[in-house]
Amino acid sequence: MSKNVLVFVEAREGGVRKVSLEVLNAARKIAQDGVVIAAIFNPEVDSVEPLAHYGADKVVTVNHPNLAIYTTDAYVQAFSEVVKEFNPDAILMGHTSVGKDMAPRVASRLELGLVSDCTDLGLSENEVFFVRPIYSGKAFQKRKVIDGKIFATIRPNNIPLDFVKTGRSAERIEYQAQVDPPRTHVKEVLRKVTGSIDLNEAKIIVSGGRGVKNAEGFRLLDKFAELFGGAVGASRGACDAGMCDYALQIGQTGKVVTPELYIACGISGAIQHLAGMSNSKIIVAINKDPEAPIFQVADYGIVGDLFEVIPLLMEEIRESKL
Numbered sequence: 001m002s003k004n005v006l007v008f009v010e011a012r013e014g015g016v017r018k019v020s021l022e023v024l025n026a027a028r029k030i031a032q033d034g035v036v037i038a039a040i041f042n043p044e045v046d047s048v049e050p051l052a053h054y055g056a057d058k059v060v061t062v063n064h065p066n067l068a069i070y071t072t073d074a075y076v077q078a079f080s081e082v083v084k085e086f087n088p089d090a091i092l093m094g095h096t097s098v099g100k101d102m103a104p105r106v107a108s109r110l111e112l113g114l115v116s117d118c119t120d121l122g123l124s125e126n127e128v129f130f131v132r133p134i135y136s137g138k139a140f141q142k143r144k145v146i147d148g149k150i151f152a153t154i155r156p157n158n159i160p161l162d163f164v165k166t167g168r169s170a171e172r173i174e175y176q177a178q179v180d181p182p183r184t185h186v187k188e189v190l191r192k193v194t195g196s197i198d199l200n201e202a203k204i205i206v207s208g209g210r211g212v213k214n215a216e217g218f219r220l221l222d223k224f225a226e227l228f229g230g231a232v233g234a235s236r237g238a239c240d241a242g243m244c245d246y247a248l249q250i251g252q253t254g255k256v257v258t259p260e261l262y263i264a265c266g267i268s269g270a271i272q273h274l275a276g277m278s279n280s281k282i283i284v285a286i287n288k289d290p291e292a293p294i295f296q297v298a299d300y301g302i303v304g305d306l307f308e309v310i311p312l313l314m315e316e317i318r319e320s321k322l
């Protein structure tokens with residue numbers, strides 16, 4: 001059965017986030033002949049075209065001065081209104097900081113169930129199913145929404161961008177939301193990590209642990225990651241030791257990432273760290289202890305001192321690029 005699917009689109013610094021394009025592709029997978037509606041708040045640029053290319057049939061631009069900067073109150077109220085107005089069969093959002101903040105609140109306001117942090121979705125016997133990791137990524141469960149509207153958040157970097165049709169266009173709908181003055185006021189947004197790639201969306205992550213020794217050691221990881229256009233992450237051990245910012249922490253109490261390549265440098269592989277990265281497509285571990293647990297999840301392991309191994313790898317990569 002065809003489904004009308006509403007997608008919440010996230011934009012940052014004028015551009016649509018890659019995760020939202022993935023969510024549009026996810027919507028296309030389940031919509032069949034139904035309509036995919038992309039809702040974008042206060043867009044700074046004309047976003048209709050790129051959203052149409054990745055699957056949107058309609059683009060709703062939701063405008064209000066109170067939506068200029070993200071606040072939970074305003075966005076939840078406005079998006080809940082959009083859901084009521086367009087009454088879709090399914091609602092999808094990225095499982096990002098914003099998605100994690102908004103989705104449970106919207107679900108609660110509209111009395112909907114929520115399937116969160118899905119890594120895949122599809123159709124089976126005409127019913128939508130979702131796949132989501134459980135037990136810190138050790139197992140996966142398949143969920144179906146039996147009754148009512150479908151509402152789910154999709155983990156970044158998991159839905160391949162298979163649906164891209166550059167010739168497509170979408171209908172643009174201007175929507176004036178009613179938004180109460182938010183209870184919280186954002187005075188200034190300070191970015192902790194500037195100019196670097198978002199860990200949630202990075203295809204390649206070079207991650208450092210206590211074995212990196214100090215902040216200077218992390219500069220080596222920065223240079224290593226730069227060679228492949230990757231992002232730098234860290235274990236909590238490294239963050240606790242003051243080697244890097246907590247914004248880089250990956251794991252149970254940090255970010256959950258699924259890059260195509262995860263290179264763990266001087267990380268032992270504690271269960272809490274694995275919870276944040278064990279679903280990466282390919283894992284490479286560099287550790288001087290051959291018994292380190294990280295080798296149990298690694299696809300490729302290098303036993304050695306990272307300060308010797310990384311410069312050698314960098315040399316090889318530079319040569320292969322010539």
Ligand code: FAD
Pocket residue numbers: 208209210211212234235236237238249250251252253254255265266267268269270271272273276286287288289292304305306307
């Ligand atoms: P260590 O365990 O000290 O490992 C350092 C590794 O570096 C060792 O294996 C060593 O052999 C290797 N090494 C040393 N020198 C070199 C060298 N020169 N070259 C190569 N290898 C070298 N941790 C997280 O990462 N993320 C979380 O979200 C998280 N949440 C937690 C939540 C709770 C409630 C608790 C209790 C803990 C949490 N932890 C988390 C902490 C976790 O248990 C570990 O303590 C932490 O992951 C260890 O960090 P590490 O691997 O960098 O350090």
